[in-house]
Amino acid sequence: MKCRKCGGAAAIELRRHNAAFCTADFLEFFRNQVREAIRRHRMFARDEPVLVAVSGGKDSLALWDVLIEDGYRTTGLYLDLGIFDYSVESKAKCEAFAEARGVPLLVRRVADEVGAPVPVIKQVTRRPPCSGCGLSKRYLLNRAALDEGLPVVATGHNLDDEAATLFGSVMHWQTDALPRQSPALPSTHPKLVRRVKPLYRLSERETAAYAFLRRIDYIVEECPFAKGATSIAHKQILDRMEDASPGAKHNFLFGFLEKARPAFERAEAVTLNECARCGQVTTGTLCAFCKLADQVKRSV
């Protein structure tokens, strides 16, 4: 197999692009896709500081690597979920990454903020662990950005993540979730920072290949709570579709973004309030994070 650009030996085949690339040309392809995402959705300006949410996994560290290499002013934020050895190891990966590149890394502990780590939250709420974990992540990322005076949070969500989320929303016709699914969500309230996903044009395999070829030491092991997660089941279904028809995930997600999302966006009319407890943004009186923290406090 030959590189589409230089004709040298290919390191990776991208079936959805009907192409293969050598290492150097793949890395450039990858960076160009991130640049195109940032440009197309005006995610952030060249001189804007960016908070990068990092988990120690391939996606977030690959994203951070591209932004650092392209000269952006970045700060990493690692949320310690308190998930046994998995959190210990993933935190160490982030710290080593930041130290090697001389970039700042903030660490916040979910246990300090909610009152208990994710395994305890799972027991208290009796809900899938990903539920409380995702809620805590979104809340704490926004609050950390506000505290640090950073206008935008960048996350490592990739094409597969976005396609799986869309698949889940469509399967249940969660029409309130559809307008919020976007590579870039603007700040719609003084206490909500911009949220962007610069990897949304790149597949999970492409981010893994980038991390491997850049020799980024990331955590390969899955989160122990991810086993059995609905999002994983949806990804597996989409993987079968992609195998049968390369480009299926891309067409599903990009077709939605270009053709369907605008209709759902027009239909959404949400009033934003400030939480009576913490002052963060909510559609109700008390935000979901404070309700979760209350539930944990009552039980621990």
Place this chain on the structure above:
Amino acid sequence: MKVVLRNPRREVEVAGNRRVKEVLRELDILPETVLVIRGDDLVTADQVVSDGDTIELRPVMSGGAP
């Protein structure tokens, strides 16, 4: 040849001297769900792996909380 699988980490022996895509088919693994790694390099599905090779099939899926 030796194949290293992850999550959990384990090793299996399969016949070599054939293309990577044939090894993946035997193990019922979709090519788009793994990186195929030999030493410090990625290996494409059309490349031949020999009996003495060790390859790692590293899953690319991550997930759970969005």
